[in-house]
Amino acid sequence: MPKLWNETIEAHRRAVRDATLDTTAALVAKHGLLSVTMARIAEETGIGRATLYKYFPDVEAILVAWHERQVTGHLEHLIAIRDRGGTPGERLKAVLEAYAFVSHEHHGTELAARLHRGEHVAQAQQQLSRLVSDLLAEGARIGDIRDDVAPDELATYCLHALAAASSLPSNAAVRRLVAVTLAGLRPPRASRR
Amino acid sequence: MPKLWNETIEAHRRAVRDATLDTTAALVAKHGLLSVTMARIAEETGIGRATLYKYFPDVEAILVAWHERQVTGHLEHLIAIRDRGGTPGERLKAVLEAYAFVSHEHHGTELAARLHRGEHVAQAQQQLSRLVSDLLAEGARIGDIRDDVAPDELATYCLHALAAASSLPSNAAVRRLVAVTLAGLRPPRASRR
Numbered sequence: 309m310p311k312l313w314n315e316t317i318e319a320h321r322r323a324v325r326d327a328t329l330d331t332t333a334a335l336v337a338k339h340g341l342l343s344v345t346m347a348r349i350a351e352e353t354g355i356g357r358a359t360l361y362k363y364f365p366d367v368e369a370i371l372v373a374w375h376e377r378q379v380t381g382h383l384e385h386l387i388a389i390r391d392r393g394g395t396p397g398e399r400l401k402a403v404l405e406a407y408a409f410v411s412h413e414h415h416g417t418e419l420a421a422r423l424h425r426g427e428h429v430a431q432a433q434q435q436l437s438r439l440v441s442d443l444l445a446e447g448a449r450i451g452d453i454r455d456d457v458a459p460d461e462l463a464t465y466c467l468h469a470l471a472a473a474s475s476l477p478s479n480a481a482v483r484r485l486v487a488v489t490l491a492g493l494r495p496p497r498a499s500r501r
Numbered sequence: 502m503p504k505l506w507n508e509t510i511e512a513h514r515r516a517v518r519d520a521t522l523d524t525t526a527a528l529v530a531k532h533g534l535l536s537v538t539m540a541r542i543a544e545e546t547g548i549g550r551a552t553l554y555k556y557f558p559d560v561e562a563i564l565v566a567w568h569e570r571q572v573t574g575h576l577e578h579l580i581a582i583r584d585r586g587g588t589p590g591e592r593l594k595a596v597l598e599a600y601a602f603v604s605h606e607h608h609g610t611e612l613a614a615r616l617h618r619g620e621h622v623a624q625a626q627q628q629l630s631r632l633v634s635d636l637l638a639e640g641a642r643i644g645d646i647r648d649d650v651a652p653d654e655l656a657t658y659c660l661h662a663l664a665a666a667s668s669l670p671s672n673a674a675v676r677r678l679v680a681v682t683l684a685g686l687r688p689p690r691a692s693r694r
Contacts, residue, residue, distance in 0.1 A: 421618075454681070454684075456677075457677045457680075457681055461669070461674055461677060461678065461681075462681065464665045464668060464669065464678075465662055465665050465678055465681050465682065467665075468661050468662050468663075468664050468665035469658055469661050469662035469665075469682070469685070470661075471661050472657045472658050472660075472661035472662075475657060476654070476657065481654055484649075484650045484654060485654065485657075485658055487650075488647070488650055488654075488655065488658050488685045488686070489658065489662070489685055490685075491647075491684060491685045491686075491687070491689060492662070492681045492682055492683075492684045492685030493681070493684075493685075494684070496684065497690065
């Protein structure tokens, strides 16, 4: 049964890969980037060093792969939230809040800054901008969102504003940031125009 | 007249330093960071290489000094705008717009990202946050700015949102970003609470 055999091989490879990513991320979080070596990762995972090198050339490559997996996971999470249903306003708020919490929990470190220069991040940012921009366009059509500024510009505003979550001290502060950011998106008051 | 002599020396040193910063910045902007060497800078400025090395150990140090001068200049510019007078609302808008244009004109490059990791940037960011936070507190006292979120949190929101200006295509788009960001700062409408 070659098909089953291939599937088993594939599942095994994925398991080795996932274990390597998880272990490396945990080691870096605990001991810092500079003290984590391939030998240490091999030891912790129980994978032989020679095998480990067949999967990844160095620690940096493992971290990039780990970060790609994180970014993909976050994007899938945001897409799932978007697809959960509710009014366009509710879905927009839920997606922006989830994004703000991702920024709050995962960023603001030197390692994050390094990993964020990768190509996979630029692609994910584009997908995210598109996702938010589509929600904003939907909101603008029903009069929930201002239509005097294009949805893609509003998306740029949103994502930058919400990145402030990485430097906020509490979940309550993150929720206030989302409320303030959303307030910027509403149709201008007639008296203010 | 030792005092005059000292002043002359000091003025000369400042002139050499300024010429070095200007020339290096121009060379890097034109040819890219990697193709600019100390020899090239010495040649362009007409300062001897030995003299140049008495001022700066390497190109990186010159760029950091240049960036410090830029950051200080931008901060002084924003302070001057704040002090120009007008209502608190007008001054806040003028400062935020000026900051957005600084982001729009000077940032979004690889070099900017590198230089922004410096200590002097962190200090300037703190001063800027304080400046904006004080204006927001003043606006909140007279009911122009929402008071349900602390001024320092609102300042964090503002500065992150306006950093989006670095990726906007036009001055008109920057002005729209400022308008959207300001809208987030207004007291919430009663009907929306």
